[in-house]
Amino acid sequence: MTETRATREEQVLERIDRARRRRARVREEHITMAHGAGGKASQTLIEAVFLDAFRNPLLEPLEDGAVFGAGGARLAFTTDSYVVSPLFFPGGDIGDLAVNGTVNDLSVCGARPLYLSAGFVLEEGFPVEDLRRISASMARAAAAAGVSIVTGDTKVVQRGKADGCYVTTAGVGLLERDAALGVAHARPGDAVLVSGPVGEHGVTIMLARGELDIEADLVSDTAPLNGLVAALLDAAGGAVRCLRDATRGGVATILNEIARASGVAVVVEEDAVPVRPAVRGACELLGIDPLYVACEGRMVAVVAGEAADAALAALRGHPLGAGAAIVGRVRDDPPGLVLLKTAFGGTRIIDVLVGDPLPRIC
């Protein structure tokens, strides 16, 4: 009997897999918060509305930025909007978040970030002093990353039509190496690395809202990754298959994108994932998994197995990668799944998040 039950279960699993591969469709009539949470609903919205409308070969891979040739050079181009609440939080504010976010999206394309734009949507009544603070921190972040903010835009909306200040940045970068990076490039045998402890930004923001009676000594991890990426590519160049910065949806979401796009399985060792005790403690209390919590200065790297140690050494040699670790391996079966070997010694799936326990973290 167990025999037939197991085969039946297997059949059901295959049916589910087929259902999951079906074309994305937005069933809701209205946008819900889940559409912005970086999980399945966001993915569906992007594929069913935006990709459907804008479809072209540069957009289609849905990477962090588009890479294209222009006038003999290879460029990367990206954009991102920031609606974080609160605007100021331990370790940063919406300003450096907006600069670092775009710098990082360009960096993980393998590009050297050059120029950024900055667009502001301001709510009537917003303190000019706060805007000065935000701009100053943007200037500092840009200087630290070696980029210039060269164009911008400002709009003001009536009181109540926005929440203080929203920032949108776009950026261009130059590809100077011919590393071919992409979520679809992972191969069985590759190693999966993270560049440092995960989840600090998301948990910091959540605690900074003051809605939870938890106190922890935490600051956001927001930081520009271009230096770290350069160090990694210098050391392991051709062996690097894919880089992604683990923002909304956290490391878990990135790994799912990689498993799905590359048609591979990713097996993560829970024990190997670096998580600071304060983050772990807060997540434990809130019943969330740090693997899903956003970072703003951490990346996931997939590198060929034989280059794993060199890649790890290169990351750890950089101040932003001191806490880097090899957290898992790429395998061929079962394709499209991310599996976690739990610290307890069992196995489970890490799926894409459905809802979002942490609204407006970036």
Added chain:
Amino acid sequence: MRFVDEYRDADTARALAARIAGLCEPGRTYKFMEVCGGHTHTIYKHGLEDYLPEAITLVHGPGCPVCVIPMGRVDDAIHIAGQPDVIMTSFGDMMRVPGGHGSFFDSSAEGADIRMVYSPLDALKIARLNPDRRVVFMAIGFETTAPSTAMTILRAAAEGVRNFSVFCNHVTIIPAIKAILDSPDLRLDGFIGPGHVSTIIGCRPYEFIARGYGKPLVVAGFEPLDILQSIYMLLLQLAEGRSEVENQYARVVPWAGNVKALRAVNEVMELRPYFEWRGLGFISHSALRVRDEYAAYDAERLFDIPGNRVADPKACQCGEVLKGVLKPWECKVFGTACTPETPIGTCMVSSEGACAAYYNFGRFSRQRVREATR
């Protein structure tokens, strides 16, 4: 977080698993029900089934507070939330629970002011900050959460907060267990008793299970080793021919429960004659309502709720899953029409629901994974 790691040690787990395997009589199969959704979650989250011999099947019981809320009650809550001056507050888990006409999420997208809170006290705080609005707390849960709802009502009364009320959906675990024991289609060998509920009600209320039905019950904690150990204790009882109530979670659960919390619940709430449970139907004396003395804090009386009964969707087999007759994947719509994004049944919504736990954590062939990762 040392106190957590202690209960997640893989070496201890392996040793315990060996003893569990040693206690299984050859040729015999065992079915244990973990009553509480928190246990279901732990089992899947840590991959605990990897440690169990094939002879042991864990059946996921009805103890997930979100899963047992019938659709009609969700509609009632959405109706309240739709009143112009209302702020509805609720635990995050409730947001996606489908009623007959969508979920909190949908009604929030259509303009209702619905806010997630972590405790009823947060809802009371919102009421204090918004004196010109009526703030309603959607109260769900077993005996575990009923005391905090009761104490919040007491606090609101003491402070004279007039714009706060509770839509009470608290349920009690014992009648549900009894309904399962009386259901003919299920043969269980024992129960893993709910740890959190027992911190409040203690262990005594379970004695009828051991005495009257001859089934052992072990109240268990929520770390994976707690559950493994409680399975070991159940097997030991069976091997020795005993059927008793034992307390594996004595570090937290007092045998007599929490008298103070029970008193608060008693002060504010009373048993309803009957209440509908999703998938299980009407169970008598299985839920709590606000007493007359606290009518001013009872949303059910303050608002004119439709109170319509909505039949569960035809395709939905939540009842069978809640009773443990079907494994989640045996439901016909599991994973295809019913997924965490588009739940048909409630078991697919909460992270403590059996279907969601299996879909999110366990949806893979153990056989294949074992081969692939060897």
